[in-house]
Amino acid sequence: DPKVTLTLIEKIVKREGIGRLLAEGVKRASEKLGRGSEEFACHVKGLEIPAHDARGTSKSLAIQYAVGNPRGACHIEPVWAPMWDFLKVDMGLRRYGLPWPPPSRFEETGIRRGEAYRLLILFGELAGILGICRFPLQAAEEENLNLDRLSRLMTTLTGLDLKPQDLLKVSERVYNLKRCFNVREGVDRSSDRLPRRVMEPIASGPTKGVRVENLDGMLDEFYEAMGWDRETGIPSREKLKKLGLGDVAEEVWRSRQSKQEE
Numbered sequence: 091d092p093k094v095t096l097t098l099i100e101k102i103v104k105r106e107g108i109g110r111l112l113a114e115g116v117k118r119a120s121e122k123l124g125r126g127s128e129e130f131a132c133h134v135k136g137l138e139i140p141a142h143d144a145r146g147t148s149k150s151l152a153i154q155y156a157v158g159n160p161r162g163a164c165h166i167e168p169v170w171a172p173m174w175d176f177l178k179v180d181m182g183l184r185r186y187g188l189p190w191p192p193p194s195r196f197e198e199t200g201i202r203r204g205e206a207y208r209l210l211i212l213f214g215e216l217a218g219i220l221g222i223c224r225f226p227l228q229a230a231e232e233e234n235l236n237l238d239r240l241s242r243l244m245t246t247l248t249g250l251d252l253k254p255q256d257l258l259k260v261s262e263r264v265y266n267l268k269r270c271f272n273v274r275e276g277v278d279r280s281s282d283r284l285p286r287r288v289m290e291p292i293a294s295g296p297t298k299g300v301r302v303e304n305l306d307g308m309l310d311e312f313y314e315a316m317g318w319d320r321e322t323g324i325p326s327r328e329k330l331k332k333l334g335l336g337d338v339a340e341e342v343w344r345s346r347q348s349k350q351e352e
Contacts, residue, residue: 098112111123115133115136115138116131116132116133116138117131117133117136118136119131129286129287130287131285132285132287132288133162133163133285134155134156134158134162134163134283134284134285135158135161135162135163135272135277135281136162137158137161137162137163137164138163139155139163139285139288140163140164140165141165142165142170142172143288143292143297144284144288144302145288145291145292145297145300145301145302146292146295146296146297146300147172147176147195148171148172148174148175148176148195149175149195149196149197149198149203149302149308150171150172150174150175150176150195150203150206150207150210151165151171151172152284152288152302152305152308153171153203153204153207153305153308153309153312154171154207154211155284155288156282156283156284156305156309157282157309157312158282159211159265159268159269159272160268160269160271160272166224167214167218168211168214168215168217168218168224168265169210169211169213169214169215169224169227169228170214170224170228171207171210171211172195173210173228174188174192174206174210175192175193175194175195175203175206176195178191178192179228179229179230180231181213181227181228181229181230181231181234181236182231182234182236182237182238183209183210183213183236183237186209186237186254186255186258187205187209188206188209188210189201189202189205189206192206196300198302198303198304198307198308199304199307199308199310199311202311203308203311203312204308204310204311204312204313204314204315204316205311205315207312207315208312208315208316209258211261211265212258212261212262212265213227213237213258213261214227214228215261215264215265216240216257216260216261218264219260219261219264220240220244222235227240237254237257237258238254240254240257241253241254241256241257244257259333262333263333263334263335266316266325266329266330266333266335267335267338269318269324269325270324270325270330270335270338270341270342273324273325273342273345273346274341274342274345276349278322278323278324278346279309279313279320279321279322279323279324281323282309282323283305284302284305288302289301289302289305309323316329317329317332322346324342324343324346325339325342326339327339327340327343330342
């Protein structure tokens with residue numbers, strides 16, 4: 091009902107009546123309501139699920155929402171992962187190791203999905219690092235800001251000889267640093283979950299019956315591709331030291347040990 095929706099939006103903005111509760115977001119609102127409402131709260135780490143369904147769109151999106159690095163369930167941060175297996179657009183990443191041709195968007199494990207998602211997010215992370223819109227990156231190679239073009243652009247702007255692999259290394263440092271920030275705040279593998287409603291089969295429509303069947307398996311493959319500890323979902327000491335983040339590694343794992351001893 092459009093009228094009810096507009097009225098509700100105004101109440102949320104003004105924090106009037108039920109709007110005061112809903113203005114807190116789905117997570118806090120469900121916690122305050124209780125009585126099982128938490129089971130219907132569609133969020134990851136406190137951020138509400140977007141319109142794009144992780145079941146019927148692409149299982150890459152299931153990993154993206156679950157890991158939610160760093161904000162929670164976001165369809166565009168740092169990349170719209172279904173570009174690979176839903177739209178079947180390689181964005182110029184095939185020559186940098188993007189598995190091709192892509193598998194069915196409904197397949198989950200054993201098809202290099204973890205490797206693909208790793209490369210996709212490292213590419214997408216460059217938009218935020220360089221302060222440019224993500225959309226020019228997410229297009230067919232002949233018309234997008236691919237890695238080669240970004241390399242030439244940054245070399246021209248900075249005077250530094252920045253190869254595509256150099257840019258990916260910067261992205262990897264940034265993405266791992268974000269993960270470490272979340273780990274310090276208490277996030278680990280147990281937090282990389284999808285809401286119960288998102289794990290249920292789709293009730294109707296062209297993808298009726300599709301559901302996320304093996305999230306843990308997909309996470310295993312992604313963590314392995316990232317060099318993260320599979321048991322905890324925390325970047326390994328070795329990976330962080332390789333990225334020049336040895337000081338971060340010590341802080342993160344020391345913090346982890348302290349929390350376990352509490």
